[in-house]
Amino acid sequence: MTDLRDRTVLFADLRGSTGLYEALGNAAASSAITQAISQVGESVTEAGGLVIKTLGDGLMAAFDTPRDGVRAAQRMQDQIERLVLRGQQQGQPAMLALRLQIALARGEVVEVGGDCFGDAVNVAARLIDHAGDSETLITAEVLTGLHHTLKARFRSLDRIPVRGRAEPVHVYRMDLAHSQTGDAATQFGEPMASTEPDGIRLVWRDLDRVFDLAALPIVLGRSVQATYCITDARVSRSHARIDWQGSSFSLTDLSYNGTYVRFGPSGELLSLKRGSCTLHGAGAIGLGGPPGDDQSPTVHFEILRFADTVPQVLHHGAPKTRS
Template identity: 40%
Template sequence: MGTFHTVIFADLTGSTGVFEALGNQKATLAVTRLTQLMAQACESHHGDVVKTLGDGVLAVFEQVSDAIAAMVALQREHRERIAQWPPKLVMQIKVGMASGNIVRVDGDCYGEAVNLAARLCDMAAPSEIWATTQVTDAASLASGVRVRALGPVAIRGMAEAREVCQIHWDGAENTDLLTLPAPLGGPEAPEKALSRINLTWLDVNAAFPASQLPIHLGRLSDAEFAVNDPRVSRRHARIDWVDNNFVLTDLSSYGTWVRFAGGSGDLTLRRSACVLLEKGEISMGAPFTDFTAPTVSFSLSNGAVSLLYQRKA
């Protein structure tokens, strides 16, 4: 049956650019040193480091509050560490957390919580901490730490969606929540069941029900909606379903711009979010004033968002 623990996966992002900038030897030393610091953050909060994974760490905690405190401290310390680094050398940390019974065998650990934490780490953006509500509901959060519910999230390889939260660790006011209008009443499930995102790029069409969110837009081959333009980040933006709304979050290096139909101006997103309303356009990696910018047009209809990819000539 195993023992109940909170499992964390913490991974570095951006190491590819560091290897390009520094070369293999220096970059390996830098990544190794950061991985060691990640492990130390776990151990200093009573965590047990199961193994390091090249540019990541797998650790388990007996107390969920220790796990959250460790990851918050890790992100805050890393923010200070990289504040003066050249942009090409900056590596961020993303974290996935889940609680459950695990089995320890030959220096490794196994269980659904391990798999779930790994999947959440994959889905999180740089500098984010994603956790199941089982984790956050069982902990007392320290001052300056808040939780944003992402709702039921479909997890690759798992039959049922899981209730997931994002742990905000930076002490800043949660602007994502402030930009969301109040729900119009009634349960979320009917709207979620009816809402979907239809995406078209050239001759490629895809449709995603709200129950399968979040989805990513970016250059990565595993992004649910790929936009192959050099100004678009590997994972440029994410669309979530929050309080019966589609929420666009910028995750990119160069920013995202949103223009609503009938609006008087453009909205600039830099690691921030907004609710998608009715219809408009999303410019990725360059503002609308650059006529060559890859632009995604979106529209809301019957509780759904429709997106049409356009590459402006």
């Protein structure tokens, strides 16, 4: 029987399982992942939703209301956070790599034989590619159906190009209940100075632009709709995203080929595979390969404090003063 209904569609994807198999072995890792997906599924039913199907290390679910879908997403993230903490307490540091990505879209779907089809399904399935670790993304249609107290938990990421869709989708990100800024600074280098920055400068070839905080988020990608468009076939349409996280800039990889960061001329090279790091000082971002690699475009960045007017050189050539 075919049924047309307005539904909120959720996709969830558990990342970090590959490293878990390597660290714990097949049996222990499979048990941990099965437990994680089971808890994610329980969050769906507890919120009044229906698990449509499981997809490897993730699942697809449907809900009658946006509120139920968002409530399930909150529970899922909390469950995975507790699972990771428990693994750490039991002496399993590999569990720290587990992260959940969630995407929700709203619209009319066709329900056939226990499965769902339609634009909302396609958008949610594609939107999860844009989610970073522990992130929950929703469309404007989902946000509209939320109570104002829940709406306040979401921040606009503006319109983002979604694969398979001619028009970009207005996307919102749920703020984390617990700030992870400190962890990111410890893992990815020294934290930024206590004085908050005013903007960020990006340089790729002759494309030299300064963005203040009001311009964020910044999507780096090949799409002409990207905030910082890099016309290179080796770059994904939406390759990486720069956000403002409380008091610092955060870079999140959205690609399949990865994003790489090097702080300073000879600092440590960081590899972001759907992960994030805090940007500080100046350095280089490699899209699809390490900075300086001839096979991949390199974007030079500098964190700016507009009161500071000391010229900086971000690439070969004459010094450029800050805007």
